[in-house]
Amino acid sequence: DSGVTQTPKHLITATGQRVTLRCSPRSGDLSVYWYQQSLDQGLQFLIQYYNGEERAKGNILERFSAQQFPDLHSELNLSSLELGDSALYFCASSAQSYRAGELFFGEGSRLTVL
Amino acid sequence: DQQVKQNSPSLSVQEGRISILNCDYTNSMFDYFLWYKKYPAEGPTFLISISSIKDKNEDGRFTVFLNKSAKHLSLHIVPSQPGDSAVYFCAASAGYDMRFGAGTRLTVKP
Numbered sequence: 001d002s003g004v005t006q007t008p009k010h011l012i013t014a015t016g017q018r019v020t021l022r023c024s025p026r027s028g029d030l031s032v033y034w035y036q037q038s039l040d041q042g043l044q045f046l047i048q049y050y051n052g053e054e055r056a057k058g059n060i061l062e063r064f065s066a067q068q069f070p071d072l073h074s075e076l077n078l079s080s081l082e083l084g085d086s087a088l089y090f091c092a093s094s095a096q097s098y099r100a101g102e103l104f105f106g107e108g109s110r111l112t113v114l
Numbered sequence: 115d116q117q118v119k120q121n122s123p124s125l126s127v128q129e130g131r132i133s134i135l136n137c138d139y140t141n142s143m144f145d146y147f148l149w150y151k152k153y154p155a156e157g158p159t160f161l162i163s164i165s166s167i168k169d170k171n172e173d174g175r176f177t178v179f180l181n182k183s184a185k186h187l188s189l190h191i192v193p194s195q196p197g198d199s200a201v202y203f204c205a206a207s208a209g210y211d212m213r214f215g216a217g218t219r220l221t222v223k224p
Contacts, residue, residue, distance in 0.1 A: 042216035056210035105157030
């Protein structure tokens, strides 16, 4: 158990819909990362927050947005969903305050868009 | 935007032999490199890391080598065990940005 909690574990929805994925980092970790893993693909970096502020941005689509709340949990919002958005979405947290260090990953949220 | 590449999707080795997993990167700003291991239905877990100021880091059966001039790193597992069978991801970071390769599926045969 990494200490990172992601909900929901599985989600099935239709094209055009909007979903929210939630992540609770390890206790004490201020940094949260979001990654997308499509079929047979590596982990694509989406976005990173440190103590509520966005610090790094990767290949995140404009239809996607994220935020980190004062209690440090984070949400990834995916809108106008397309079939290609079907993937496993991982959240990770880190204790490092000045850089990406060892990341602790949740078990992922599997999104299926039909 | 493949800044971190793992060109071998899979690797199969015999138990007790050495496993060598390779990774290449393109961004010279990366200064910290990590390997993660992933079992099915689980998130990746940290295995070993190396700073750009070093060229080797060892932890038990696992050793990571970094060749900065070639922008290449490798993970050696000696001896390989069946429980090592998993997908291995290479990662590289610069500041808060951490990028991952596509992974190599290692199978260790008894």
